[in-house]
Amino acid sequence: MSVPQVWAEIGVKQQLDLGRYRQHVSTLASDEFGGRAPLSGGEKLTLDYLSQAFKAMGLQPGFGDSYLQPVPMASIRAEQQMQLQIGDLSFTNGSDFTARTERISDTVTLEDSDLVFAGYGINAPEYGWNDYRGLDVKGKTVIVLVNDPGFATQDPQVFKGNALTYYGRWTYKYEEAARQGAAAVFIVHETAPAAYGWGVVRNGNTNVKFTLVDDKQNRDRLGVMGWLQHEAAQKIFARAGLDFEALKSRAAKPGFAPVALQQKVKLQLRNHIEQAQSYNVLALLPGSERPDEVVMLQAHWDHLGMATEAGKTQVFNGAVDNASGVAGVLELARIFKQAADRTPFKRSILFSSFTAEETGLIGAQYFAAHPVVPTKNIVAFLNIDGMNVNAGVDYILQYGQGVSEMEDYLQRFASAQRRSVKADPKAQNGLMFRSDHFALAQQGVPGLLFMSLGDTDPDYIAHKYHKGADDYDPDWSLKGVEQDLDLIGNMLAELANNRAWPKWLEASDFKKRRALDGR
Incomplete structure (x- = not known):
């Protein structure tokens, strides 16, 4: 089926209802929904809203007879009065360091733990690199x-x-x-290599964090997951008589040898733990000829909830990140159900919205490990994580290069819109490693990330990303949304046929x- 045929038969652009889209974003990003944190009152409102929307469209539940896939997890919040002691230096939580754990334990203690510098903390045989060579930590x-x-x-x-590999991600370290x-790792924060300021680290690690729970109560997880301000790291190295830079x-x-810092570390995390279930939302449009083959369209529903910023409690509404993406999935789901009522798609389409992306792709990881269909039957995974709510542009960003044949689809459909494909600047x-598609990629499912944040709004990353200012704005033109949903929708249609x-x-x-799955 050629691009023009798909365009004519689905007619995504002609059927988009931007008024309906606005309503979805403004509702999901309202103060009433409280920032859509997992395991909160805002979660229940969000799950009800999405389930009812999919049901009203006539889509089938995607998890048996339910739209909700339970995700067993825990919320962990360490008391924030903690202090980090390294040798005779003391550091203040939030301003000098952050620390948390994923262990299901009331306390995690470092008592006279030896301190060592292990470079980038990478063991990558394919690159001939091992920062832990000869080191017992x-x-x-x-x-x-x-x-x-x-x-x-x-x-x-x-x-x-310049392009980050997974070895550079904090999750890998x-x-x-x-x-x-x-026993513990502290990552030294610097804005350029981290790609975000200290405020993002602080906001993301000094509030409630969520984790999947295994049958060992996560005892095999790292005891302390920490970050250090750049200046704090310089002080630690200087006290050891070393030059950090x-x-x-x-x-x-190559060949860097770890360095013992000749200092002892003391820290205690006192944790408040709540074990509960969050939920992924799944809605199915069955295929007519090859229903066991599935194409997925996804946008995570969660955000940061409520947190303290500039000395006062604020709602982190996450309008762009990612109410805008969820609204896009809802609008395309409506259009595709109406199209299927006329001419069914050959493959099934699974519309999803995962939980707890912001705290480490937790909902996506759970789905990847417990898929509702075998991952070998998932053809491709299209992931929306922040849309261009402003004016349209003559390009679309591509995250990763030479990764999969999904890039060919992107090039072809962008060209049909007379847009260029622009490498991630x-x-x-x-x-590539920071949104839900990565959890599916680890299971062998190729995908594409559709994200437009700072490239169309230079102010967004500095002043809105993961901050209280990420609010719905009725003055958004939504021309970029219209443009991108047209592209994503028609790509989805081709993959489904x-x-x-x-x-x-x-x-x-x-x-x-x-390859192990025979695909």
């Missing part, structure tokens, strides 16, 4: 740098140069440290996993 506290050596050197021959047996430079070169931010199975292009664990 069992029971120790490890300081590591944010991002990876490619960003530090800007050398395309080192990792992927905590995972690897846990595998190595460390010089060691940082050395750590970006901030590849160092690693958005053709026989293709988009393939991974570059060698990766994703490609290996897909």
Whole structure:
């Protein structure tokens, strides 16, 4: 089926109801919904709203006879009066450091834990890199740098140069440290390599955090997951008689050897824990010829809830991130159900909205491990995480390059709109690894991220992203929304009607996993 045929048969642009879209965003991002935090009153309002919307469209429940897939998880909030003691230095929570845990334990204690600097905290055999070589960190506290050596050197021959790899993500650094047996990890924050300011770290780590819960009560997880302000790290190294900047430079070169900092660490986390269930929302449009083959369209429903900012409690409404994406899924779901009533799609389409993306892709990880259909039957995963609510643009951003054949779809449908495909201008931010599509990629499912935040609103990242100012604005033109939903919708239609199975292009664990599934 050619692009013009899909365009004519589905007619996404002609059927978009931007008034309905506005209503979805303004409702989901209202103060009444309280910032849509998991395990909150705002969650119940959100789940009811989405379930009722899908039911009113006539879509089938996607989890048996329910639209809701339970996600067992826990909320963990450490008391914020904690103090970090390193040698004879004391550091203040929130301004100098943050610390949290995913262990289901009332207390987690570091008592005279040895401190060591392990460079970037990376063990990557395919890059010939191991910062833990010859190092025993069992029971120790490890300081590591944010991002990876490619960003530090800007050398395309080192990792992927400016483009962040998964080894540069904070999630990886905590995972690897846990595998190595460390008691704690503190990542040194710097705005450029982290791709966000300290305020994002503080807001994201000094409030309630959520985690999946395993049958060991997460005892195998890292004890302390921390961040250090750049200035705090400099003080720690100086007290050890070392130059932080010089060691940082050395750590970006092959063969770097870890450095013992000859100081002891003391910290105690006192945790308030609530174990409960959150929910993913799933709605199904069955296919007529190959119903077991599924194409997914997704946008996470959660945001940060309520938090203290500038000394007062505010609602973090998350209008762009990601009420705008959820509204897009709802509007396309309505259009596709109406189209299917006339001419059914050959493959099934699963519309989803996962929980707890903001705290580590938790809903997506749970779905990937407990899918409602085998992941080998999921053709592709389209993920909306923040839409361009402003004027339309003559390009669309592509996150990752040479990753999968999904990029060919993006190029073709963008060209049909007379738009160019523009490489992610901030590849160092690693958005390929920071939204729900990544959890499905780890199971071998190729996908695309559709995100438009700072590229169309230069003020957004600095003053609105993960802040109280991310509110619905009735003056939004929504021309960019109209443009992108047209592209996404017509791409979704082709995938739902053709026989293709988009393939991974570059060698990766994703490609290996897909090959195991015979795709």
